[in-house]
Amino acid sequence: MTPRSTFLAFMLSIVSLAICSSHGSDSITSNQSLSGDQKLLSVGGNFVLGFFTKNKTSSKFYIGIWYKRVSELTPVWVANRATPVSDITKSLLHISKDGNLALLDQSINSPVWSTNATIPSNSSTVAVLQDNGNLVLRDAVDSANIFWQSFDNPTHMWLPGIKINFNKITKVSRRIISWKNSEDPALGLFSNSNLEDTQNVLQWNMSKIYWTSGPWNGRIFINLPEMTSQYLFKLTFVNTSEESYFTFSLLDNTTTPYVAYVMDVSGQMKAVLWVETAQQWTQIFAAPAQCEVTNFCGPFGSCNEQSQQHCSCVKGFSQRSPKDWALRDYSGGCVRDTPLQSCNGTSSDYAGEGDKFSHMSNVRLPNDGRTMQVGNDDECLQRATKNFSDKLGAGSFGSVSKGALPDSTAIAVKKLEGLRQGEKQFRAEVSTLGTIQHVNLVRFRGFCAEGKERLLVFYYMPNGSLDSHLFHGNDSVLDWSTRYRIALGIARGLEYLHEKCRECIIHCDIKPENILLDVEFNPKIADFGLAKLLGREFSHVLTSMRGTIGYLAPEWITGLAITPRADVYSFGMMLLEIISGKRNTEQLEESGNYYFPAVAAVKVTEDTVQCLLDDRLQGNANMDELIIACRVACWCIQGLESQRPTMGLVVRMLEGLMEVSIPPIPSIFRALVIN
Structure with missing residues (x-):
């Protein structure tokens, strides 16, 4: 062995010893990290922290905490529950430069998860696994100064x-x-x-x-x-x-x-x-x-307390995803074994012998207020809504009224009007709503297509739509933390539509009026009447122009093919309105008419975004989040769709898991800001 190889072997052994030394430790300091099969062990030996997978054949790994002395792997907390890593030897749990505990995927040189705590720049931090299963990020000197802990961020x-x-x-x-x-x-x-x-x-x-x-x-x-x-x-x-x-x-x-x-x-x-x-x-x-349990067996599923599996499909239907059912996820429910016969032809086409009702014995409908005993449909579309007397709003396709089910559950009933256009929107919305399921997307209770009536029934959102809180002079002003949380929730909903649905769904009409807020101000993307479904085998689609002026991406105007990044543009325009509390088309300064997105693009390049914040907040905002939000918005409104990020990247940027560089001034605005 040459002297050089001997030296390298010696250095590698030292590095190996340094890495292995963290195996028996209960903490991660600024000069330590955890990777591969390395683990933290709590002082009393009750809990372990490390990488795990619940499927030995899977390439999806997570950072989690589990019981040391329980022979069955039982995670009690998971860090990156939505963003697994594929190679634990190239994944690193460490203390980042800003003092946070972060998971880095070195194969793509990107952060996957972070504690995302606000830590003073002069602090040195340490992550400690306690013997009660709590992972604590604290000051390395003052153990009482805790910046973040898993007990404040539980999972399941x-x-x-x-x-x-x-x-x-x-x-x-x-x-x-x-x-x-x-x-x-x-x-x-x-x-x-x-x-x-x-x-x-x-x-x-x-x-x-x-x-x-x-x-x-x-x-x-x-x-x-x-x-x-x-x-x-x-x-x-x-x-x-x-x-x-x-x-x-x-x-x-x-x-x-x-x-x-x-x-x-x-x-x-x-x-x-x-x-x-x-x-x-x-x-x-x-x-x-x-x-x-609500919707436990999914659409067209039947639940039986006496059965070991509990869920089965009703007659004429089969499991939508046997793989999911095997993993005890029945939410996808069941699909028809044979499609319904067409209703678009002559009467003989849809009155055939193949379609009929089947009697089911020893079953009952869910006791959750979804059904009413009434004389006819009109008495029902009137009892639930008090004859549509409590109007919540109206649009080009009809009106929305507040109502209630027999169990007092509040609902919103959307009544579509203008038969031809309304019918088209109704079919599109029902088709889309039937395929989606996400916490940041509106969920509907049912629909009616009886005679000329076209109704959609949704859960009632007590805080109304986002525009009423941004533009209409409500007494209570949304604070910055709530605005940022709303923006992140909308981004996650769009990411789901674009990247995680069975088919890619382009919403086509993202604007504050179509964002509803629940009792805790969690955002719900609504109004899918203009949505376009895009098969996963296609990257773009040609379609007629749809959407709302002020939020339309340039490709709508020029007649180019549409991709999910048309929604990204709309999201960026709306994010600027969330930041400013004003319509983008409103006057920004008394000295002249300035288009706010153009002004914002300039301020972002100058790194002077404080002036873009809603005056009503009086400067009360997390400046790091404000900078991120402004930069993300200006990346989203780039003129060329190829320059815009995907919604998945937008989510990671807003979560603080990815650096956001200063974007260029969008080409469509450069003529407005030359002088």
Whole structure:
């Protein structure tokens, strides 16, 4: 061996020792990292942090925390639950330059996940895995100075010490959200949270409440006395002027160290106990009954409490995705074995022997207010909406009225008018809404196509549309944190439509009027009447011009083929309005008529974006977020669609997981800013 090779071997051994030294550690410091099979071990040996996968044949890996002494891999917390990495040897969990704990995918040289905490520039941080399963990012010198902790950002598991709270100031609940399926920790459809009136609730799609614990009586939830056991754990409720929260503690850590609440993929909240002698998890209780979970078996699925699998397809239908069903994800439901005969031809075409109703015995419809016993359709389209008397708004295709189901669930009923155009929009909207399912997309309850009536029924959004809060002089002004959260939610919804649906869906009419806000100001993209479905085998489509002036991408005007980045342009124009609180077409300065997007593009290149912020906020905004939002907006409104980012990249930029460089002034605005 040559001297040079001997030296290299010596250096590699030192590096190897330095890396391996982190195996037995409970912390990551600024000069340490975690990669490959390396792990953190809590001081008492209860918990491990490292890379894991629930499918040994999968190339999707996640950073998570799991029990050390439980033989069955049971993650209790997942960092990058929506963004797995494919090569753990090229993935690095480390302390980034800004002091945050971050996961870096070196194969694409891109951050995947970060604690995203605000940390003083003069602070040195350390990440410590505690023996209660809490991952803490704190000051390296002052251990009491905590910047971020996993207990404040739970995923699907409620461990002893975690607070499930309702913030009375922000009106936001901390949620426990299920996995997508038994192998995929991405956000699922079911969540657990608290209401302001101290009730614990389970929700489908973060909107529909399908189970409630009843109020707290000082010791237990009145509807669920078995949720607390005097032999295992104690549930505690705390109510202050700022928040109300529930937490629980174990009565005996030595004999029952592993007890947890799980928001299961089944939609049930379960309490589970690890039984060492049996080497398995034992269920203590589950709520509600499986078939009471909203939409558990999906469209055209039937639930049976006596069946081990619970879900099956009704006669004439088969599983939409057997692979998903095998992973206990039944949300896709079932599809027809043979398509319905056409309704567009003569009467004989659609009155054939092949289509008929089939009688089903021993079944009932969900007891969730979806059905009404009424004499006829007119008495029903009138009872629910009080004869369409409570108008919420109107547009070119009809009106929207507020209504209520028999169980008092508030709904919004969209009545389409103008038969020819309305029929086209109705079919497009029903077709699109039937294929999508995301927390940031509006969900509809049903529709009617009886005679000339064309109605769409949606969940009611109590905070109305985004434009009413930005432009119409509401007494309450949206603060910056809420605006940024709304922008991020819209971006995630569009990312889902463009990149994660079975078919790519181009919305074609993104604007503040089509963004609805729920009770917690979570955004829901609405109005899919102009949407265009694009098969995954196609990259673009030629279609007639659609959308709203002021948000139209240049390719609509020039007649070029349309791609999902037409929505990106509209999103960028709307993001500028979210930032400024004004219509882009409004006058910006008294000295002349300035087109706001052009002015914004110049200010972004000059790095002087503070003047773009809504005056009503009086400068109260996170400047780092403001810079990111302004830069992202100006990247989105580039004249050439190839220069615009995808919505997936927009999401990562807004999440702070990707650097956002200063964009050039869009070519379509350069003539406006030459002087």
